[in-house]
């Protein structure tokens with residue numbers, strides 16, 4: 276039977292859109308089916324309180340691939356990304372503070388430790404070399420372990436050989452750093468470099484973002500590295516703000532798709548992947564509509580896809596078991612707050628560049644470790660780790676004049692509450708703790724909150740389809756990375772049902788608003804279509 280569509284994409288998250296664009300540009304007829312009323316997935320801007328808009332889930336941009344920005348002409352479609360005026364600000368309970376940003380970090384760190392200030396350049400050079408290597412792999416399809424004989428294995432061996440050559444090109448210290456960052460904890464790695472708690476807290480925060488782990492747990496080293504892979508307008512490692520919020524990125528992507536002839540349907544939830552004669556043949560929507568296509572590409576996290584939309588009988592048993600064991604739980608609480616005024620930090624009460632920064636409320640790695648241990652015991656910590664951004668200091672389109680919006684990304688809120696508790700019963704209580712935490716650093720903050728929106732891990736699962744609330748579609752740990760993402764043997768975007776592909780953050784190179792999985796998956800689909 277002739278299908279109306281070459282490819283149907285389940286989910287209009289940013290990776291689904293990027294994939295759709297490249298497929299349509301390659302000459303295929305593509306339809307995107309998105310469950311929510313808006314496209315963008317975890318990269319959306321929404322009104323959360325009358326007159327106040329914000330990026331409701333992901334909130335800051337860096338990892339978005341320059342190639343994707345250029346190919347999709349995102350700037351022409353309205354995207355503008357601005358840099359923060361200061362990268363990070365760490366107010367401390369004793370009234371001191373650390374500002375980290377271009378031209379300032381060294382003198383600021385010297386306030387805490389002359390030795391650490393001396394070591395900064397070397398640290399950046401060494402970590403930068405490892406980040407460059409990983410960055411270079413983001414738009415590549417990992418070599419795929421194959422059990423289908425020598426001919427099928429040959430191209431994969433060539434790919435693996437190329438990778439080995441790149442690794443070999445790193446000097447010995449960079450190779451050691453790579454191993455350390457892949458295998459060790461962010462905390463141990465930073466302890467080897469620095470002595471002052473403040474700089475370790477700023478850098479170590481990257482190791483626990485979205486990662487339900489202590490900074491002293493192995494694996495947090497890679498999470499730290501992952502957050503260094505991006506750039507803003509050509510500045511490596513920098514983080515910025517998309518004017519209009521993260522939704523501006525995905526709205527621009529949707530325009531690029533439509534310009535290529537992609538059909539995007541919103542409010543179109545998919546219920547099931549249709550498999551006929553052993554091949555993916557389309558999808559069945561929640562309303563009973565059947566959309567036939569020659570291939571199905573899923574933007575969903577792999578657990579959601581395979582647990583609820585693919586008949587287990589068509590999947591190899593080993594694959595089912597691996598997906599069952601795929602780790603997705605991420606413990607964060609995400610809040611958007613509407614503010615009547617800007618916060619005044621005791622450590623630096625006047626307004627200034629620090630209010631455009633990623634403001635980290637967690638004075639040390641030991642504090643972060645305790646917050647994690649508390650969360651395991653109780654579900655969250657009374658002394659949590661909070662990162663605050665106030666995007667309205669860079670973008671006046673988000674809040675009424677004179678008012679502001681802030682994103683609070685609160686780390687260490689258990690994906691599933693201990694002792695059988697439900698987040699539905701504890702949402703507001705935990706949110707109050709987060710607000711009180713900010714208030715301790717910036718007295719008057721709590722009184723300035725005129726509206727708030729709270730997403731527990733459970734809420735993120737319900738609203739965004741993020742199983743376990745996990746922001747990256749699956750933990751970024753060595754056995755779930757690169758050729759092993761989501762599962763060893765399927766690191767090349769092709770799933771075990773012929774004609775079924777994965778294009779979301781659960782495939783290489785993982786989470787973040789990168790566009791990379793969508794880009795790479797499209798290349799593999801096009802290859803299979805002979806384009």
Ligand SMILES: Cc1cc2nc3c(=O)[nH]c(=O)nc-3n(C[C@H](O)[C@H](O)[C@H](O)COP(=O)(O)OP(=O)(O)OC[C@H]3O[C@@H](n4cnc5c(N)ncnc54)[C@H](O)[C@@H]3O)c2cc1C
Pocket residue numbers: 285286287288289290291308309310311314315316317318331332333334335336337338543544545546574575576609735738739740741745746747748778779780781785786787788789
């Ligand atoms: C709270 C939070 C904070 C984050 N902060 C940042 C950040 O600041 N910077 C950054 O770079 N990254 C951040 N991330 C990570 C990043 O946003 C995600 O990794 C990325 O957006 C994933 O994109 P995706 O397109 O692969 O999947 P998603 O964005 O998850 O898209 C999947 C899409 O599938 C749709 N869908 C689900 N079920 C169905 C169905 N049955 N039928 C049809 N459609 C369906 C969903 O509605 C969604 O639109 C954050 C994520 C979260 C949740």
